[in-house]
Amino acid sequence: MSDRFAFEVLREDPSGARLGRLVTPHGAVETPAFMPVGTLGSVKGLTPRQLDEVGADIVLANAYHLAQRPGVDTVAALGGLHALMGWHRPILTDSGGYQLMSLAELVRVEDEGVHYRSHVDGHAGLFRPEDAIRAQEALGVDVAMSLDECVASGTPRERVARAVARTTAWAARGLAARTRGATAVFGIVQGGFDAELRAESAAGLTALPFDGYAVGGLSVGEPVLETTRVAAAAVGPLPRARPRYLMGVGTPGDLLRFVAMGYDLFDCVLPTRNARNGMLFTRDGKLVIRNARHARDARPVEEGCGCYTCARFSRGALRHLMLAGEMLGAVLSTLHNLHFYLRLMREFRAALREGTFPSRAAVACGAWA
Amino acid sequence: MSDRFAFEVLREDPSGARLGRLVTPHGAVETPAFMPVGTLGSVKGLTPRQLDEVGADIVLANAYHLAQRPGVDTVAALGGLHALMGWHRPILTDSGGYQLMSLAELVRVEDEGVHYRSHVDGHAGLFRPEDAIRAQEALGVDVAMSLDECVASGTPRERVARAVARTTAWAARGLAARTRGATAVFGIVQGGFDAELRAESAAGLTALPFDGYAVGGLSVGEPVLETTRVAAAAVGPLPRARPRYLMGVGTPGDLLRFVAMGYDLFDCVLPTRNARNGMLFTRDGKLVIRNARHARDARPVEEGCGCYTCARFSRGALRHLMLAGEMLGAVLSTLHNLHFYLRLMREFRAALREGTFPSRAAVACGAWA
Numbered sequence: 001m002s003d004r005f006a007f008e009v010l011r012e013d014p015s016g017a018r019l020g021r022l023v024t025p026h027g028a029v030e031t032p033a034f035m036p037v038g039t040l041g042s043v044k045g046l047t048p049r050q051l052d053e054v055g056a057d058i059v060l061a062n063a064y065h066l067a068q069r070p071g072v073d074t075v076a077a078l079g080g081l082h083a084l085m086g087w088h089r090p091i092l093t094d095s096g097g098y099q100l101m102s103l104a105e106l107v108r109v110e111d112e113g114v115h116y117r118s119h120v121d122g123h124a125g126l127f128r129p130e131d132a133i134r135a136q137e138a139l140g141v142d143v144a145m146s147l148d149e150c151v152a153s154g155t156p157r158e159r160v161a162r163a164v165a166r167t168t169a170w171a172a173r174g175l176a177a178r179t180r181g182a183t184a185v186f187g188i189v190q191g192g193f194d195a196e197l198r199a200e201s202a203a204g205l206t207a208l209p210f211d212g213y214a215v216g217g218l219s220v221g222e223p224v225l226e227t228t229r230v231a232a233a234a235v236g237p238l239p240r241a242r243p244r245y246l247m248g249v250g251t252p253g254d255l256l257r258f259v260a261m262g263y264d265l266f267d268c269v270l271p272t273r274n275a276r277n278g279m280l281f282t283r284d285g286k287l288v289i290r291n292a293r294h295a296r297d298a299r300p301v302e303e304g305c306g307c308y309t310c311a312r313f314s315r316g317a318l319r320h321l322m323l324a325g326e327m328l329g330a331v332l333s334t335l336h337n338l339h340f341y342l343r344l345m346r347e348f349r350a351a352l353r354e355g356t357f358p359s360r361a362a363v364a365c366g367a368w369a
Numbered sequence: 370m371s372d373r374f375a376f377e378v379l380r381e382d383p384s385g386a387r388l389g390r391l392v393t394p395h396g397a398v399e400t401p402a403f404m405p406v407g408t409l410g411s412v413k414g415l416t417p418r419q420l421d422e423v424g425a426d427i428v429l430a431n432a433y434h435l436a437q438r439p440g441v442d443t444v445a446a447l448g449g450l451h452a453l454m455g456w457h458r459p460i461l462t463d464s465g466g467y468q469l470m471s472l473a474e475l476v477r478v479e480d481e482g483v484h485y486r487s488h489v490d491g492h493a494g495l496f497r498p499e500d501a502i503r504a505q506e507a508l509g510v511d512v513a514m515s516l517d518e519c520v521a522s523g524t525p526r527e528r529v530a531r532a533v534a535r536t537t538a539w540a541a542r543g544l545a546a547r548t549r550g551a552t553a554v555f556g557i558v559q560g561g562f563d564a565e566l567r568a569e570s571a572a573g574l575t576a577l578p579f580d581g582y583a584v585g586g587l588s589v590g591e592p593v594l595e596t597t598r599v600a601a602a603a604v605g606p607l608p609r610a611r612p613r614y615l616m617g618v619g620t621p622g623d624l625l626r627f628v629a630m631g632y633d634l635f636d637c638v639l640p641t642r643n644a645r646n647g648m649l650f651t652r653d654g655k656l657v658i659r660n661a662r663h664a665r666d667a668r669p670v671e672e673g674c675g676c677y678t679c680a681r682f683s684r685g686a687l688r689h690l691m692l693a694g695e696m697l698g699a700v701l702s703t704l705h706n707l708h709f710y711l712r713l714m715r716e717f718r719a720a721l722r723e724g725t726f727p728s729r730a731a732v733a734c735g736a737w738a
Contacts, residue, residue, distance in 0.1 A: 040689075040690075040693045040695055041686075041689060041690065041693075041695070042690055042695045042696075042697040042698075043697075044695060044696050044697065045414070045696040045697055045700065046697065047677065047681075047697065047700065047701070048681060049677070069689065069692065069693055070664065070685070070688070070689040070692070070693075074664055074665055074685065074689070077665040077667070077685070078665060078667050078683050078685040078686055079667055079683070083667070083683065083686070084683075084685075084686045084689065085686070086681035086682050086686065295439065295443055296443055296446040296447060298446070298447050298448055298452070308416065308418070312416075312417060312455035313455050314447050314448070314452065314453075316439070316443065316446070316447040316453075317410070317447055317452070317453045317454070317455065319439075320409075320410060320438065320439040320443070320453065321409075321410065321411055323438065323439070324409045324410075324438055324439075326409055326410070326411045326413060327411075327413050327414040327696060327699065327700070328411040328412075328413065328414060328415065328416065329411075330696065331414065331416065331696070331700070332416070
């Protein structure tokens with residue numbers, strides 16, 4: 001367990017939702033919290049000040065990606081990941097298990113670790129659970145993720161079971177390799193869409209002294225009812241006193257649903273990636289800014305929104321910037337979408353604080369609830 | 370002449386350099402001033418707030434480009450170019466004569482105007498000097514440029530002479546088409562690299578009641594001594610009481626040289642375009658951030674620089690962002706380079722104010738002087 005990390009459940013709602021507080025070496029984070037994705041060391045297009053302004057308290061990066069470039073030793077030489085990113089508040093890194101499986105060519109998973117060929121420069125490497133912990137400790141992050149084996153949707157049960165066993169074994173090896181008290185480590189529950197395997201994974205991991213627990217391998221293209229079923233089954237065995245992180249989720253409605261199940265942390269590329277493609281989140285639903293009907297619309301993306309984009313730019317202006325391929329279009333769209341997501345989480349927390357969850361939270365979701 | 374535009378020479382240096390002040394409907398601009406380039410309605414990657422923070426007082430956009438997309442009527446419907454850009458300080462637009470010649474296919478210049486085929490959607494159009502003025506008035510800019518005929522370097526003297534005559538005729542027609550007192554209009558001296566034709570062009574234009582005068586057709590690939598010779602010859606006939614704008618110039622050393630000749634306004638893509646390519650301006654010269662020697666350099670781009678990039682990011686971090694193709698790398702590099710240019714102009718003005726021009730200005734240029 002980390003000596004510099006703490007989690008407190010401040011209030012538990014009858015729904016199962018929790019208001020909580022993470023304490024890390026780089027400050028506290030109120031939960032439920034959404035973590036903007038900054039895979040390579042930046043939330044695409046945004047300065048740390050802009051991240052601050054949209055209300056981010058903690059961001060996500062990816063240890064596998066950073067290990068490929070600029071390299072963990074390079075980040076360490078530059079003062080660690082906080083210095084690299086110019087972001088001095090909490091950072092959580094995914095170990096990269098998922099990315100290894102989805103990006104690297106010629107991956108071969110063995111009990112020792114993952115043999116891969118880098119997607120960046122083609123070099124061959126072996127990434128072991130101990131390497132994942134050492135890399136994240138060297139990056140100096142606040143929360144590290146244990147290396148897990150992700151399997152594709154549709155994988156035969158026997159192989160999923162083997163991945164679960166391996167993920168548990170790796171979890172123990174990773175924890176044993178810890179050297180830095182300032183980095184908290186979370187285990188990742190796997191088990192595909194099989195409730196029994198999920199329970200087995202949770203049992204194995206919760207027997208280990210992790211600072212928190214994540215549920216991985218969801219939101220990989222399956223129907224939302226499947227995600228819901230598995231996430232609901234997976235949350236039960238997780239200890240109440242530790243933070244629970246549902247990886248890669250989701251839409252505003254997903255966030256509401258999974259907060260209600262008792263998940264505390266979330267990350268997703270939706271608000272940032274969709275922004276770059278011109279899909280804006282509003283209370284009334286999605287707004288496709290390239291649509292011709294916005295060309296002469298002088299209203300902001302969302303009336304009443306307090307973000308910088310809505311304060312300064314019309315739908316017509318944003319549409320023009322996106323159609324002209326101006327970088328500022330992507331920046332302004334990202335600012336708005338992250339502001340939308342992070343405002344939503346503030347509304348969720350306010351609702352939990354005042355005991356009006358989920359009704360107030362559902363209102364905040366608008367058409368997304 | 371515009372009824373809402375004024376220019377005052379506050380101090381004239383023995384070198385010929387001037388400290389001045391433009392007053393426009395959107396505020397005042399101290400000169401000499403550098404105008405960041407925002408061709409399509411944004412200085413690539415920067416929000417108006419960031420532009421403010423790097424010290425921009427006035428920005429440049431391009432009427433031809435904006436007429437192609439989103440269209441002048443659309444900009445007007447959205448409240449004008451200031452609203453489109455979210456920028457509420459002065460804007461100068463180039464009419465687009467230069468862009469028409471360099472971008473549009475199948476251009477045919479006649480006395481009536483420029484017949485062109487749009488580089489965006491291929492439509493055929495005729496852009497007359499009256500259209501240039503009407504478009505810029507409809508955009509609601511503070512300073513509009515008269516439509517000029519630019520000729521390529523190496524054009525026979527006879528054709529250059531015809532372009533000069535046409536530019537003067539167009540200037541008179543454009544002025545006659547004015548309807549909006551709030552938009553100042555500048556004439557553009559052409560004449561290639563021929564001193565006699567430059568003098569002829571200046572004589573023709575200064576006989577017309579323009580609010581200011583620009584020298585165009587330079588910095589198009591010619592040797593710097595040629596630029597210097599022509600710019601020096603062209604500045605003489607321009608009225609002392611009007612602002613003088615040297616278009617498309619230049620490096621920090623160019624700015625020093627041409628400020629000393631008595632030019633007041635400048636624009637150039639160098640700081641912004643080079644930033645996106647990873648070329649950073651520092652007092653010690655250029656810094657190519659992709660260079661391997663910066664990989665583990667924890668120093669800022671320029672020691673002592675007060676820009677946001679230098680306050681928060683190391684050379685190693687910026688190199689990583691640029692190599693990884695992260696948009697933030699381009700944003701941070703642009704912030705630094707514009708801050709460098711705009712600080713330089715502040716130093717020039719301070720030197721003129723205190724009578725230490727050009728020595729203090731040369732110190733500010735560092736290796737670029």
